[in-house]
Amino acid sequence: xxxxxxxxxxxxxxxxxxxxxxxxxxxxxxxxxxxxxxxxxxxxxxxxxxxxxxxxxxxxxxxxxxxxxxxxxxxxxxxxxxxxxxxxxxxxxxxxxxxxxxxxxxxxxxxxxxxxxxxxxxxxxxxxxxxxxxxxxxxxxxxxxxxxxxxxxxxxxxxxxxxxxxxxxxxxxxxxxxxxxxxxxxxxxxxxxxxxxxxxxxxxxxxxxxxxxxxxxxxxxxxxxxxxxxxxxxxxxxxxxxxxxxxxxxxxxxxxxxxxxxxxxxxxxxxxxxxxxxxxxxxxxxxxxxxxxxxxxxxxxxxxxxxxxxxxxxxxxxxxxxxxxxxxxxxxxxxxxxxxxxxxxxxxxxxxxxxxxxxxxxxxxxxxxxxxxxxxxxxxxxxxxxxxxxxxxxxxxxxxxxxxxxxxxxxxxxxxxxxxx
Numbered sequence: 001x002x003x004x005x006x007x008x009x010x011x012x013x014x015x016x017x018x019x020x021x022x023x024x025x026x027x028x029x030x031x032x033x034x035x036x037x038x039x040x041x042x043x044x045x046x047x048x049x050x051x052x053x054x055x056x057x058x059x060x061x062x063x064x065x066x067x068x069x070x071x072x073x074x075x076x077x078x079x080x081x082x083x084x085x086x087x088x089x090x091x092x093x094x095x096x097x098x099x100x101x102x103x104x105x106x107x108x109x110x111x112x113x114x115x116x117x118x119x120x121x122x123x124x125x126x127x128x129x130x131x132x133x134x135x136x137x138x139x140x141x142x143x144x145x146x147x148x149x150x151x152x153x154x155x156x157x158x159x160x161x162x163x164x165x166x167x168x169x170x171x172x173x174x175x176x177x178x179x180x181x182x183x184x185x186x187x188x189x190x191x192x193x194x195x196x197x198x199x200x201x202x203x204x205x206x207x208x209x210x211x212x213x214x215x216x217x218x219x220x221x222x223x224x225x226x227x228x229x230x231x232x233x234x235x236x237x238x239x240x241x242x243x244x245x246x247x248x249x250x251x252x253x254x255x256x257x258x259x260x261x262x263x264x265x266x267x268x269x270x271x272x273x274x275x276x277x278x279x280x281x282x283x284x285x286x287x288x289x290x291x292x293x294x295x296x297x298x299x300x301x302x303x304x305x306x307x308x309x310x311x312x313x314x315x316x317x318x319x320x321x322x323x324x325x326x327x328x329x330x331x332x333x334x335x336x337x338x339x340x341x342x343x344x345x346x347x348x349x350x351x352x353x354x355x356x357x358x359x360x361x362x363x364x365x366x367x368x369x370x371x372x373x374x375x376x377x378x379x380x381x382x383x384x385x386x387x388x389x390x391x392x393x394x395x396x397x398x399x400x401x402x403x404x405x406x407x408x409x410x411x412x413x414x415x416x417x418x419x420x421x
Contacts, residue, residue: 088351088368088377094417099137099146101400101415102159104393105185108140110400111149111159111168112415119153131155134170139417150188158201161185162208167225169193169211173200177216182225191227199261201388206265214260220272220282222265232270233282235260262298266305273299277313292328298341302349307331307371309343309352321354323371334369334376337362342401344390353379353390353399366390366401381416 099112113132121128134156135146149168150156157178158171166185171178178200180193196215203213210224218235259275270282271292279296282289297319298311308324314336321335321343337356344353353368366379366386382403391400399418404411 087373087375088370089421090377090379091419091421093380093419094139096137096415096417098413099135099415100132100157100387100389100402100404100413101391101417102134102157102389103161103391104398104400105136105161105165107393107395107398109136109138110415110417111135111161112137112146113157113159114146114413116148116151119151122153132157134159134168149183150190158203160204160211162205164208166208169203169205171198171200171203176200180211180213180223182211182223182227184225191225193223193227194221194229196221202261202263204264212263212265212270214263214272218260220260220263220270232284233272262300264299264301266301271299271301273297298343300343300345301326302345304349307345307349309345309354311340311343317359321356323352323369332371332374334374335363335367337364342366342386342388342390344392346392346396347394348396351392351396353392355386355388355390368399379418381418387413 096112099114102111102113104110111134113134115130116133117130119131119133121130123129131153132155133151134149136149137146138144152172154172156170157173158169160169161167162169168183168185169180170183171180174197177197180198180203181190182193183190193211193213196217196219198213198215203211206212206222210222212220212222212232214220215235219231220233221229221231223229260272262271262273262279264271265284268284270284271279272282273279273296277295277297278291279293279299280289281292293310293312295313296310297313298309300309301307306326308326308328309321310324310328311319311321314320317338318336319338319340320333321340322333323331325331334352335354335356337358339357340354342353342355345351346353350370350372351368352371353366355366356363358364366381367376368379369376379399381401387402387404389400389402392398393400397420399420400415401418402413402415404413406412
């Protein structure tokens with residue numbers, strides 16, 4: 001496959017996920033059930049642990065709990081996760097026009113962006129367009145006016161809250177790039193996450209006080225809630241071929257051409273993908289870097305890093321979504337399609353939501369997969385116009401997603417709040 005074709009195809013894969021950039025430019029049910037006996041066994045194991053029971057090992061290396069009595073020894077064997085026939089069912093879907101839902105502040109409040117008609121509009125291509133600012137919408141009070149976070153003439157987007165909901169990582173868009181900020185939700189004061197320009201849809205929280213993201217120059221950077229930034233992996237300016245014979249002909253490439261995406265940190269390891277679709281792991285302590293996988297488009301680990309949603313290219317027109325363990329060993333295959341994106345893990349790490357777009361009569365739509373049973377639930381929302389953003393509510397009982405629809409030569413956002421039974 002030629003490099004030009006590969007880059008064009010990758011651009012198409014990411015185009016739906018970056019739909020909001022174009023718009024900016026234009027302007028606890030559903031959890032696994034366990035039997036009473038299993039609950040009783042867990043309770044017994046807690047009591048045994050509290051009483052100082054001694055441990056022995058199962059054949060697979062896991063520990064058994066042992067309690068000794070004068071006349072006998074009882075060994076309690078851990079049970080594996082119980083697969084059930086339960087499949088998530090959609091209770092209802094609420095459609096909200098004119099806003100882009102971005103994240104959950106609470107179970108009933110969401111962060112959205114929309115036109116701020118109180119600001120002075122700018123004239124673009126003969127049309128007046130208002131800046132899009134961030135707001136809080138209370139879903140439980142539909143008649144209540146949305147509360148603006150910070151009124152500004154800038155287009156604000158992205159909006160990702162820390163796990164404790166005390167800080168908001170957001171961006172101000174400039175064409176296809178953005179500058180990053182962290183807002184204190186109590187004071188509404190913001191600090192900038194350095195001077196570098198960010199990719200419009202890259203970045204995530206490491207913990208409640210630090211974010212990690214890649215710059216368009218290729219560097220990977222962290223920033224804390226005070227605005228202190230640190231380059232954890234500088235851009236590589238020299239690209240060399242694999243063979244020693246070619247090292248003498250190493251080519252100097254512009255920093256902007258070295259694409260780094262999917263930057264995420266788990267423990268002391270930073271993971272990222274390169275423009276050549278290679279998945280890397282960089283150890284912050286040893287400073288060692290190694291290639292983990294090739295042909296990787298998306299890499300999304302659970303918060304505890306026990307599972308990973310991995311999207312790999314299997315052909316020029318097909319991708320495959322699998323769930324792997326922490327060592328990237330395949331556990332199950334969930335989907336194949338022309339485009340697969342938007343993966344997001346439920347708060348308990350047992351459910352994965354994702355979008356699939358296929359050519360012809362292939363699979364299309366938004367799906368929720370139970371990674372224990374492998375069962376999937378389709379969601380009746382058009383994914384072809386989806387922004388690629390999927391967010392779980394804190395309880396894991398709701399989903400937030402958005403779609404951009406062209407109406408009267410202008411993109412209009414529709415947000416969908418999906419509630420499960």
